[in-house]
Structure formats: C-alpha cells, structure tokens
Amino acid sequence: MPSVIALDAMGSDRAPKPEIEGALHAALQYGVRVLLVGPENLLRAELNRHSSAARLPIEIVHASEYITMEDKVEAIRAKRDNSMRVGLRLVREGRANGFVTAGNTGAAMATAKIVLGAVPGVDRPALAAVFPTAPGNPAMLLDVGANVDCTPENLEQFAIMGDIYFRAMFSMFGKKSGTPGPRVGLLSIGEEEGKGNDLTREAFRLLKQLPLNFVGNVEGRDLYNGQVDVIVADGFVGNVALKISEGVANLVRTALKESLKATITRQVGALLSRSAFTDFKKRLDHTEYGGAPLLGVKGVCIITHGSSNGNAMKNAVRVAAELSGRGINDSIERGLAVLHRAAVETVGVQPR
Numbered sequence: 001m002p003s004v005i006a007l008d009a010m011g012s013d014r015a016p017k018p019e020i021e022g023a024l025h026a027a028l029q030y031g032v033r034v035l036l037v038g039p040e041n042l043l044r045a046e047l048n049r050h051s052s053a054a055r056l057p058i059e060i061v062h063a064s065e066y067i068t069m070e071d072k073v074e075a076i077r078a079k080r081d082n083s084m085r086v087g088l089r090l091v092r093e094g095r096a097n098g099f100v101t102a103g104n105t106g107a108a109m110a111t112a113k114i115v116l117g118a119v120p121g122v123d124r125p126a127l128a129a130v131f132p133t134a135p136g137n138p139a140m141l142l143d144v145g146a147n148v149d150c151t152p153e154n155l156e157q158f159a160i161m162g163d164i165y166f167r168a169m170f171s172m173f174g175k176k177s178g179t180p181g182p183r184v185g186l187l188s189i190g191e192e193e194g195k196g197n198d199l200t201r202e203a204f205r206l207l208k209q210l211p212l213n214f215v216g217n218v219e220g221r222d223l224y225n226g227q228v229d230v231i232v233a234d235g236f237v238g239n240v241a242l243k244i245s246e247g248v249a250n251l252v253r254t255a256l257k258e259s260l261k262a263t264i265t266r267q268v269g270a271l272l273s274r275s276a277f278t279d280f281k282k283r284l285d286h287t288e289y290g291g292a293p294l295l296g297v298k299g300v301c302i303i304t305h306g307s308s309n310g311n312a313m314k315n316a317v318r319v320a321a322e323l324s325g326r327g328i329n330d331s332i333e334r335g336l337a338v339l340h341r342a343a344v345e346t347v348g349v350q351p352r
Contacts, residue, residue: 003321006087006096009038010066011103022313033057037087067107088115091299098300098320102308116299121336125296135226143235150234152202161295162230164335182229185218290315
C-alpha cells in the first residue's frame, strides 16, 4: 500500500506553487498519495493548472487558515484551523503516514508537540539536517533550529536520537550493514575535552558516559570531511552552521558557473564535462536532501526551507514516505530506555 503524506500547501514563501509542483512529482515518481492541506479554492485553482493532476493520487483537505512566516508562535492557538494543525491531525488520526511543511519552523515544532506529542524520554524534539561530505557519505547535524537555548541534557538526547536515526538511514543511503556505530561528535571550538562553553563542556561529560561511538569534540571544519557521522549542537549554533554551509555551496556553484563562461576554451571544456558538473551541482544542492525530520515527536514530521522549490518539496515528501515505514519513533523510545539503562549499569548515571 502506498504511503499517504499530508503536505502543508501554504507553508513556503511562494505557496502554494512549489508545494503543488512537488506533490505532482512525488505522486508521479514515487507513487505517494499526497493530501494537500490548505484553503480548497486556492489550492484547486493552482492544481487545475496542471493537466496531469486528475490522473495522480492527490487530494485536497480543506484548512481555512494558515500560519505565515511573520506570525508569532502564539498564532497556532488563535488560528485553530490552520494548515499545519490540520495536516498534523491527519497523522495523529492515522489518515496520513507523515507530514511535510515549509512553513514557520517555530510554529511547526510547537504544533507538532501539541498535536502529536513527544516521544517518552524526549524533553525537546530536534531538527536533523542531512548533508554531503567529501568522501561521498552523508552526515547529519542536529539540532538545526528547533531549540535556540539548550541544556546539556537536551544535547545528550539529541546524540541518542541522532545515533538511532542515522542507523535507520544506513540502507537509504547505501550504507553497508554491520558497520561500526555512527561516529557521534559534539560541535565546539576545539577538539580538546576542556574546550567550549559551559554547555558543551557539560554535554561532553554526559555524552562520554553513553554507550555510543562518541568521538569527542569536532570543529566546524569537520562537518564535511567525513570524519564524523552525527554532529550535535544547540539549535542556535546548528542553524548558523547550516545556513553558512548553504551560502558557501551557492557561492561555489555561482563562481564555478561564471568562471566556466569566461572564455570560449572554458565553455568548450564545460560542455564536454557537462555530466560531471551536473553531478557536482546535485551533490551540493540542499533541495535533494528533502528537508529536516523533527525527531522526538510521535509521528513523521519533515520541515523544509521556506524558500523551497518544487524539487525540495518533492524530496521532502519522499523522505517522509521512506521514514514512515522505518519505525524511527519506536526506535528512539526504545533506544533512550536501553541506552540509559546501560549507562546506569556501567557508570551509575541515573536516567533522566
């Protein structure tokens, strides 16, 4: 049976155009049934512009309101029939296997916690971003914006959730089974244990006591060198690191494109190497990675950029569909319990 994904059709900066384009491509390429959530008349008008829509498994679920990027988080209570709440309710009721939004991150996280609830043992859900590394394997950074202020215990839970999520993603990214556990690192300003601020120093102590493959502190330059698989940070630092990385990737693509157009000789060389440059561009394109899962809530929830295009929305729907059958939340709940028990047995750390 195909996955059913609820898509907030009013989340992105240019909604509902990218959402509907992404839904069409996801339904066509992956056979996913997409429930577009938003004002029916608005969505119907946009959907009718695509002749293929009638032949694809796409439905509209009416929501009379939606959250804007300018809205405060409190708007989720004032706008009771907003597209985020309606879409997440579809997941809670079992009518959808997952939810995708390109809308206000704070509102999406707060609504997910209210509607779906947190996985037992998780104090704060975290956003996990997947990105490429130099060796070609994916790495993951969390949190990338759900929690600006964190405690050491929050980072401890992020490490556990990241480890479990990364293990579940092995087959998705072509990883071989039986490999050692993901290498978990703590983002700081130096590799030595004593480096960093009070938060990272205390988090280091907690992570060192967990039965994970903890490799210690890592620096910003380690995000893309393939030496670590899961990088843990508070949401403020993680979001800054992610946005800088995306900006650098855009700079590299633009500079390379301009350089290749500089002379006739370079243009000929670029033409001969078109496939290689296409692969290069795709590897650095954040829209290929399908948004960030919100780990720690009772359901699949993917949050992607407000500037997302149709390709990003398509891949966000794909990731939601793939995760829906992997039991990530059950694994996180079991993992938190097992890992804390192991910590108690080995070093006498009391579970939180």
